[in-house]
Amino acid sequence: MVTLHYSPGACSLGLHILLREVDADFELERVLLAQGENLTPEYRRINPAGRVPAIQEADFFLTESQAIYAHLSAKSNHDVFLAHNLRERARAFEMTAWLSSTVHIAYAQLWRPERFVSADSDHSPIVRYGEQLISDHYAQIEQRLTPTQYIAGDEYSFADTYLFVFYRWGGRIGLNMKKEFPKWTLWSERLLERPAVQEAMYVEGITLFGLVERLQFDRREPA
């Protein structure tokens, strides 16, 4: 049994979709970033950095999306981990690594500029440049996708579950995803047909570019 600590619409959504795709025995523990639940002493015992996602297996805790994808892939033969195709598998890890260490950082510039400069500094240059970086990165993703393939190649993989988070965030920050990124949009429509994606969004209380009304978020939150 795995417990996934998540916040609605945060990057933990990728792992949430993945756990449903592989029909894992798991449960969810909601940690509302917008209400600072990630900064409580209780959650700090799970992840001292106060971030989601984190997983728990009995007394074992693990953080960092990349590490959790690698860990789950070592324990499952499900096709979504691409063990039968080492090159596509490597490509999937290359994509999740890039999303994590480059694209996610650009979003941090937008949503968490205080991570980059001191509190008394002007945050606006960081935020503005973050927006530009996101546009550049998104153009690369659009260029890479084809109308029929997935992000690592011919097969749907764990990297697609993570990429879905960033498609959704684009809409959340006001990008016209359908118009600017037509191939990525076709890809997102194929993902939205998958029961695991539908279920994860329903359970988290999120829509493609929005929230279900009962959830209240600070506008800076990724949800």
Place this chain on the structure above:
Amino acid sequence: MVTLHYSPGACSLGLHILLREVDADFELERVLLAQGENLTPEYRRINPAGRVPAIQEADFFLTESQAIYAHLSAKSNHDVFLAHNLRERARAFEMTAWLSSTVHIAYAQLWRPERFVSADSDHSPIVRYGEQLISDHYAQIEQRLTPTQYIAGDEYSFADTYLFVFYRWGGRIGLNMKKEFPKWTLWSERLLERPAVQEAMYVEGITLFGLVERLQFDRREPA
């Protein structure tokens, strides 16, 4: 046969050490960051982002340290990949992911502030805060290490090869590593006893905190 594209002392050093540890059939291709060799059209065909490391296996190219560690671990049973201990293996991936998406980013603030704000912005708040972040991250690493263990637990692993890069960089930016980080320094001394570490440094033309004279670098380079 694997080709590793590296720059002396850059984060590619971790993979260079690792390839020697596992006695891989590999060759090196030097890409001097300080001379902009990573930005040539030739290298852009290998990695459009113009970064090291990149590996090549026949017609297959792969970038992103995390992806290369995952790829090599899928193809080898060597103990350094910890396949016999899934929890320590997960911990090793957690460390490489954190180093890559958090600690490496703080160094980018120091060495590449232009990645975070536009060219006409003041870069100094980014640089100064990067220095503070590195101190904070390094304190966490020091706290985590014990006098006898490795970074993922009881066993030496691929995560140690990557962590070695950051120990060395600390000295390069003028931190008093021995005084401020005694446990991490003991760890580094154990690594320096390993032939693979010695050989990789010799071949790259680097010393623990310096360079061999024949190599000329811009002071902003990580080498």
